[in-house]
Amino acid sequence: MSTPTTHATAGIRETTEGTVYDVTGGDWDEIAAAAARSDDERIIVNMGPQHPSTHGVLRLILEIDGETVTEARCGIGYLHTGIEKNLEYRTWTQGTTFVTRMDYLTPFFNETAYCMAVEKLLGIEGDIPDRANVIRVLLMELNRISSHLVAIATGGMELGATTVMIFGFRDRELVLDLYELITGLRMNHAYIRPGGLSQDLPPGTVDALREFLKKMKKNLPEYDALCTGNPVFKARLKDIGHLDLAGCMALGATGPILRSAGLPHDLRKSDPYCGYENYDFEVPTVDTCDSYGRFLLRLEEMRQSLRIIEQCIDRLEPGPVMVGDKKIAWPAQLALGPDGLGNSLDHIKNIMGTSMEALIHHFKLVTEGFRVPPGQTYAAVESPKGELGVHAVSDGGTRPYRVHFRDPSFTNLEAMAAMCEGGQVADVIVAVASIDPVMGGVDR
Amino acid sequence: MTEGNGNGNGAVPAPRQDPGEVIGVRRGMFGADKGGDTSGYGGLVRTVRLPGASRRPYGGYFDEVADELEGALEEQGLVPGEVIEKTVVDRNEVTFHVAREHLLQVTRTLRDDPALRFELCTGVSGVHFPGDKGRELHAVYHLRSITHNRVIRLEVSAPDSDPHVPSVVEVYPTNDWHERETYDFFGLIFDGHPALTRIMMPDDWQGFPQRKDYPLGGIPVEYKGAQIPAPDQRRSYS
Amino acid sequence: MGIEEKLPSGFLLTTVEQAAGWVRKSSMFPATFGLACCAIEMMTTGAGRYDLARFGMEVFRGSPRQADLMIVAGRVSQKMAPVLRQVYDQMPNPKWVISMGVCASSGGMFNNYAIVQGVDHIVPVDIYLPGCPPRPEMLLDAILKLHQHVQGEKIGVNREKAAREAEEAARKALPTIEMKGLLR
Numbered sequence: 001m002s003t004p005t006t007h008a009t010a011g012i013r014e015t016t017e018g019t020v021y022d023v024t025g026g027d028w029d030e031i032a033a034a035a036a037r038s039d040d041e042r043i044i045v046n047m048g049p050q051h052p053s054t055h056g057v058l059r060l061i062l063e064i065d066g067e068t069v070t071e072a073r074c075g076i077g078y079l080h081t082g083i084e085k086n087l088e089y090r091t092w093t094q095g096t097t098f099v100t101r102m103d104y105l106t107p108f109f110n111e112t113a114y115c116m117a118v119e120k121l122l123g124i125e126g127d128i129p130d131r132a133n134v135i136r137v138l139l140m141e142l143n144r145i146s147s148h149l150v151a152i153a154t155g156g157m158e159l160g161a162t163t164v165m166i167f168g169f170r171d172r173e174l175v176l177d178l179y180e181l182i183t184g185l186r187m188n189h190a191y192i193r194p195g196g197l198s199q200d201l202p203p204g205t206v207d208a209l210r211e212f213l214k215k216m217k218k219n220l221p222e223y224d225a226l227c228t229g230n231p232v233f234k235a236r237l238k239d240i241g242h243l244d245l246a247g248c249m250a251l252g253a254t255g256p257i258l259r260s261a262g263l264p265h266d267l268r269k270s271d272p273y274c275g276y277e278n279y280d281f282e283v284p285t286v287d288t289c290d291s292y293g294r295f296l297l298r299l300e301e302m303r304q305s306l307r308i309i310e311q312c313i314d315r316l317e318p319g320p321v322m323v324g325d326k327k328i329a330w331p332a333q334l335a336l337g338p339d340g341l342g343n344s345l346d347h348i349k350n351i352m353g354t355s356m357e358a359l360i361h362h363f364k365l366v367t368e369g370f371r372v373p374p375g376q377t378y379a380a381v382e383s384p385k386g387e388l389g390v391h392a393v394s395d396g397g398t399r400p401y402r403v404h405f406r407d408p409s410f411t412n413l414e415a416m417a418a419m420c421e422g423g424q425v426a427d428v429i430v431a432v433a434s435i436d437p438v439m440g441g442v443d444r
Numbered sequence: 445m446t447e448g449n450g451n452g453n454g455a456v457p458a459p460r461q462d463p464g465e466v467i468g469v470r471r472g473m474f475g476a477d478k479g480g481d482t483s484g485y486g487g488l489v490r491t492v493r494l495p496g497a498s499r500r501p502y503g504g505y506f507d508e509v510a511d512e513l514e515g516a517l518e519e520q521g522l523v524p525g526e527v528i529e530k531t532v533v534d535r536n537e538v539t540f541h542v543a544r545e546h547l548l549q550v551t552r553t554l555r556d557d558p559a560l561r562f563e564l565c566t567g568v569s570g571v572h573f574p575g576d577k578g579r580e581l582h583a584v585y586h587l588r589s590i591t592h593n594r595v596i597r598l599e600v601s602a603p604d605s606d607p608h609v610p611s612v613v614e615v616y617p618t619n620d621w622h623e624r625e626t627y628d629f630f631g632l633i634f635d636g637h638p639a640l641t642r643i644m645m646p647d648d649w650q651g652f653p654q655r656k657d658y659p660l661g662g663i664p665v666e667y668k669g670a671q672i673p674a675p676d677q678r679r680s681y682s
Numbered sequence: 683m684g685i686e687e688k689l690p691s692g693f694l695l696t697t698v699e700q701a702a703g704w705v706r707k708s709s710m711f712p713a714t715f716g717l718a719c720c721a722i723e724m725m726t727t728g729a730g731r732y733d734l735a736r737f738g739m740e741v742f743r744g745s746p747r748q749a750d751l752m753i754v755a756g757r758v759s760q761k762m763a764p765v766l767r768q769v770y771d772q773m774p775n776p777k778w779v780i781s782m783g784v785c786a787s788s789g790g791m792f793n794n795y796a797i798v799q800g801v802d803h804i805v806p807v808d809i810y811l812p813g814c815p816p817r818p819e820m821l822l823d824a825i826l827k828l829h830q831h832v833q834g835e836k837i838g839v840n841r842e843k844a845a846r847e848a849e850e851a852a853r854k855a856l857p858t859i860e861m862k863g864l865l866r
Contacts, residue, residue, distance in 0.1 A: 049762065050715065050769055057717055057762060077644035078762045079718055082661075082796035084629075085654050089675040097791070104719035120535055150722070169729035187719055187815055249563050252618025263590070270593050368681045374467075375495050375534050378586050378597060380566070391569040391584060395467060395492045398681050404569035406586070406622075411567065414621050440718050443644060443759075645796075646761045653795050661795030665788075666858075674793055 042070070045425070049078040055154060055432060056439035060416075064425055072420040072428065074413060079443040087403045091369030092118050093330065095400060097190040102405060103441030104187060105150050108143040109383040111192035112136050114403070116273060116379035117392040118194040121372045124323055131319040132196040133274045138209075138312040139182070139191070140274075140381070141305040145216070146175040147384040147436075148298040152223065155295070155433035159236055164226060171219050174212055181208055196322035199334040209313055216306055223299055237292035241419040241431030244289050251415045255386025255408055256301070257435065260294045262287035267382035278315070279308050291434035301384070326361070328370050369398040385409050385436055409441040468492040468575035473681065492575075497530035505594055506531075506538040512559045513540070513550070520549065539597040544609050547600050548636075551615045554587060554596075562587035562596065565612070567622035570630035572655045580604040581632050585612070585619075602632065611637035629654035691839045699837045706750070706776065707829040713749035713773065714742045715766070717756030720783040720815040724755045727818040737825060746772040751828070752805070753821075757785035758798045770805045778832065780824055781807045784814050 048059035059075035083102055087095050099114040100107040119125045153168020176186045182201055183191040191198050227233045243253065245261040258265055266283040268276040284300040286293035322329040331347040351359040372394040380389040386408030395401040412435050419431040470492055473485030501507050510531060514524040527546040532539040542550050554562045564587070571582040579601040588595050602609050611634035613620050623634040624643040631652035634640055642649060651658055662674025686702060689695045716724055728734045728742060743749040746769045758766055770779070781801050784790035787810045789799035801807060808831065811824040836844045 049765055056721065077642075077646075078759060078765070079757065080644040080759050080761065080796050081718075081757055081792050082653065082794040083792070085660060085796075086675070086792060086794050089660055089680075101719060104722065123535065154725075166730050169726055170731065173726070173731050186817065187722065250617045252564055252566070252616065254564070265590050270590070271595075374492055376539070376571075376584070376597075377535050377537060378566075378595065380595075387564075387566060387588075389566050389586060391586065393571055395494075396490070397470070402569075402571045404584075406566045406569070410621065410625075411618055414618060644761075649760075658795070660793075662793040663799055665793065 047428075049075065055158075055437055058413075058432070058437065058439055058442075060428065060432070062420075062425065062428065067424050067426075069420050069423055069425060069428060072417045074416055076410075076413070076439070076442050079439045081440075081444060083444050084403055084405065087400050089399065091398050092194055092372055092400060093369055095403065096193055097188075099403075099405070100188050100190050101440065102444050103383070103385075103388075103407060103409060103438045105147045105438050106143055106383050106385070106388075106441070107187065107189050108136070108139040108192060109381055109388055110405070111190065112140060112274065113379055113381045113383075113388050113390045113405075114392075115192050115194045116381070117377050117390040117403075118372065120377040120379055121375060121392060121394050122194070122328065122370075123373075124195065124325065124328065127323045127325070128196055128274075129320045129323070130275070130315075131200075131317060132321045134312050134315045134317075135197055135201060135321065136192060136274045137276065137279070138309060138316075139179075141308045141312070142175050142178060144305045144384045145302050146172050148302050149175070151298060151384070151433075151436040152227075152295065155430075155436070156227070158429050158433050159233075161227075161233070164223075167219075167222060167226065171216065174215055174219075178205075178208060178212055181205060193322075193330060195325070195328045195330075196320070198330070200321050201316075206313055206316065209309065213306060213310060220299070220302060220306075228296070228299070234292060236426075236430055237290065237295060237434070238288075239290050239292075240423065240427045241291040241294075241434045242289050243415055243419050247415065247418055251418065252411045253386065253415050255382070255384065255412065256294045256297045257412055257415065258386070259283065259285045259297055260287075261289045267380055267387060271380070273379075273381060279311050281308050291430050294434045298384075327365070330365065331362075371396060371398055372400075380406075383408055385438070385441070386412060405441075405444055407441040407444065409435075409437040409439075410444075413437045413442055465494045465496065465576065466491055467494055467573045495532055495534040498533040502531065502533045502538060504536070505592070506533055506596075509538070509560065509594065509596060510540075512557060513553065516553045516557045516560070517550070520553070522546065522549070537595070537597060539599050541599045541601075544600045544602060547598070548610045548612060548615065550598065551585070551587075551612045555615055560589065561591045562589045562594070564588040564590060565616035565618055568612075568619060568626050570626040570632055570654070572630055572657075574604075574656050576601075578603050581607050581630055583609050583626060583632055607631055608633050608635050610635050611640075613637055628652070631655065687838045689838050695838060695840060699835070699840065700833075702837060703833040703835055706835075707832040709738045710751045710778075710825075710829075710832075711741055711743045711749045712739055712751040712753050713746045713769065714744060715752050715754050715769065717754070717758065717762065718783075718785065720755035720786070723815045723818055724753055724782065724821065727821050732818040732822060734822070734825075737822075737829070739825065746770075747774065749773055750776060751778050751780065753780045753782050754786045754801045754805075754807075755782040755815075757783075757790070757792055758801050758804070759796050760798060763798050763804050766801070767804050776835070778808045778828060779805050780809045780811060780821075780828060782811045782821060782824070783816055784812055787812065790814060 042065050045062045045064055047062060049057040057078035059078065061073045061075060062069050063071040083098050087098050095114060096111050099110045102110050119128065149168045149172045153165045156164025179189065180186050182205060183189040243257060243261065245263055248258045248261050262285050264283045264285045269283055281304045284297055286296055331344050333347065334344050351362050374394055374396040376393040378389055378391050380387050388408055389406035391404040392400060393402040416432060416435060420428045470490045473488055502510060517524045517527055527543055527550060529541040529543055554560050566586045566588060569584045571584060573580055573582065581602045581604060583600045585598040586595060587598065600609050609632055611623055613623065621643060623637050624640060626632050627634060627640050628642045628644050629652055645653065660674065660676035662676055664674055665672045686698050689698060726732060728740060734740050750773065752770060752773060781787045785792060786801045789797050798804065809824045809828050811820060813820055
């Protein structure tokens with residue numbers, strides 16, 4: 001690509017087969033002397049990509065001097081899935097199926113951000129029914145709880161605190177039961193669609209939500225009792241993974257990392273979407289800049305999420321969950337059939353029995369999809385990890401021209417080196433756990 | 445690298461047309477281009493146009509940002525009309541199309557000027573428009589100001605024959621990995637980047653997989669004798 | 683250990699086979715090979731509600747050298763493929779592989795440049811587990827099916843015989859492409 005540069009210890013020869021590089025050019029005595037001078041304790045340790053405590057397929061390359069990390073670098077891309085390219089070969093609605101699998105711990109945030117971008121391109125962001133917006137907020141806050149629970153659980157497991165992991169997954173199961181009730185799936189839902197939702201809440205959801213709130217309010221203080229005052233836990237987390245506000249801003253870190261440096265930046269407050277301006281909640285901050293502060297923030301954010309969920313239940317009014325424009329809206333009046341699949345018998349009766357035009361329209365909408373006017377847009381939501389942005393470009397076709405996800409895990413992981421260098425090897429694990437990177441989001 | 449791809453003006457970005465920017469032409473309806481289209485839609489021709497330049501007032505805070513930026517650029521001895529090729533306001537968002545040689549100065553101004561103060565760069569997203577001759581590769585930056593609660597977009601383009609864009613890592617260190625990612629997927633070379641290497645794909649990967657001319661790479665799937673073509677080889681609605 | 687491989691065919695060998703199979707299936711050590719979404723479900727399977735410890739498998743080994751089961755949980759990218767093969771090679775014999783989820787089994791919905799279209803291109807797979815991601819119950823079912831398979835596994839000359847018979851049967855089988863009729 002660029003012109004080859006000569007290194008002090010390397011030579012270049014042009015041959016008929018191409019350029020040949022060799023190491024004959026240097027002064028070997030000098031190199032040997034430099035190697036002899038270096039500390040014997042200095043070694044390069046390669047952690048991952050398959051390592052039990054690196055949060056998935058993250059590869060850390062650490063240069064350590066004794067127990068001190070002198071340099072830390074990340075190797076990523078081991079889970080690169082090409083989702084952004086795959087989206088370009090599917091319709092706009094089918095896109096939700098792909099984006100939900102990016103950061104697999106925050107599926108509803110991915111779906112909402114993507115759908116908000118598509119709705120902006122269509123110019124229908126003001127037409128989304130209230131009920132759909134309330135349910136989106138409800139699901140996103142449930143998702144915030146389940147994501148933070150996994151962050152705390154896997155963080156605990158990486159410290160060797162298996163009880164924390166068992167607790168976290170126990171409570172996450174409660175959230176997953178709700179997902180399963182509402183969307184039919186435990187993960188990878190594709191429930192939020194451009195224009196609204198794929199279907200309405202099933203009967204009994206509100207009761208299940210209240211039951212969940214009751215259980216969660218009992219379970220959340222257990223984390224306080226188990227971890228917050230625990231001297232071992234505090235000794236491992238306090239002052240580890242330090243990143244101050246200047247560092248956060250320079251490295252573009254958002255979410256709990258930024259708020260642990262004392263800046264109350266939260267898109268739900270500063271740039272409200274889906275009606276977040278109507279909810280009463282607080283954005284917690286601490287000014288410790290460390291892993292312990294991030295742990296406390298995550299606990300507090302879960303409490304705030306419970307508050308928002310309570311308000312969502314009160315705001316649930318009957319109504320449609322899909323925009324009225326039939327050129328965009330998929331039929332969303334689904335009912336659960338005996339086979340366990342959602343189906344709309346009235347809709348089928350209409351398109352198969354009475355109206356040929358409705359059948360053609362349904363066929364076109366499902367196979368061809370709707371057209372989106374050309375242009376580009378950026379939509380961002382506050383995911384549990386930070387600012388999740390979607391840059392969507394349309395060329396007026398039925399399929400996305402380009403969709404790029406600015407995933408918070410990807411950007412926050414850049415701060416790993418700043419947090420770990422100069423610390424101990426064992427603290428690298430704590431620092432990475434406090435960033436809470438999910439490799440599905442990092443690599444996409 | 446890509447010499448002889450037919451764009452006559454070589455390394456210089458082509459001048460813009462107004463209104464709107466034609467990035468391609470769409471023919472037919474069902475993607476059948478080998479004469480098999482009996483639907484009657486085969487002769488359909490549609491021009492694909494991106495939104496064109498807007499005139500003042502832009503509305504909202506966009507005017508204020510544009511005024512401050514132009515003022516700050518003038519103070520630095522630049523002609524705003526040469527730096528900002530055009531300003532597009534579309535869907536309640538503002539896009540400043542910046543000439544690539546001035547990108548670094550513009551981002552520095554946007555970050556440091558107290559009236560602008562865009563502290564947070566949310567990375568760079570590459571877009572490949574093979575039909576936009578002379579300006580095939582676009583780099584799109586979204587800047588967020590936490591102080592003033594604003595979002596703007598910068599767009600820079602480079603021809604395929606000279607895919608160079610200045611790196612903004614020294615202004616926004618967060619763009620380190622984002623620029624590596626865009627290089628990895630689109631082959632945009634960010635001049636001045638501290639270590640521009642592949643980040644997602646293996647180091648020895650050939651080609652830039654998210655360009656439009658790179659195939660999706662799907663392999664046909666076979667079910668009991670029936671072939672299902674890969675997604676990029678199927679017929680589709682154009 | 684190696685001695686059992688040299689036993690003559692007969693009553694002794696079948697008894698050893700049964701004992702070894704029982705011992706092997708009762709205490710399997712899975713290697714953590716979590717890649718993507720399925721890894722979370724795999725961890726859920728190990729946690730409280732589903733409790734993999736009921737089947738003597740709660741000890742997930744970080745080191746492949748101590749493991750005899752690899753659960754490939756998630757999509758395998760072209761960049762990860764060599765790493766996966768290396769981890770598999772580091773595992774001591776006998777070893778088994780569960781391909782968890784459609785992405786590991788066939789590439790799934792990601793039929794593109796980045797994903798290996800099925801982990802069986804890289805390592806031999808014993809159980810294919812569909813689902814995106816499979817529920818923990820499905821993973822438990824796959825593990826129990828694998829236990830049955832391990833229990834009945836042959837040793838020494840019997841294994842060679844079984845392998846020959848399996849190959850013979852595979853040769854006689856109608857290729858999928860020539861099968862006619864309904865997809866069953």
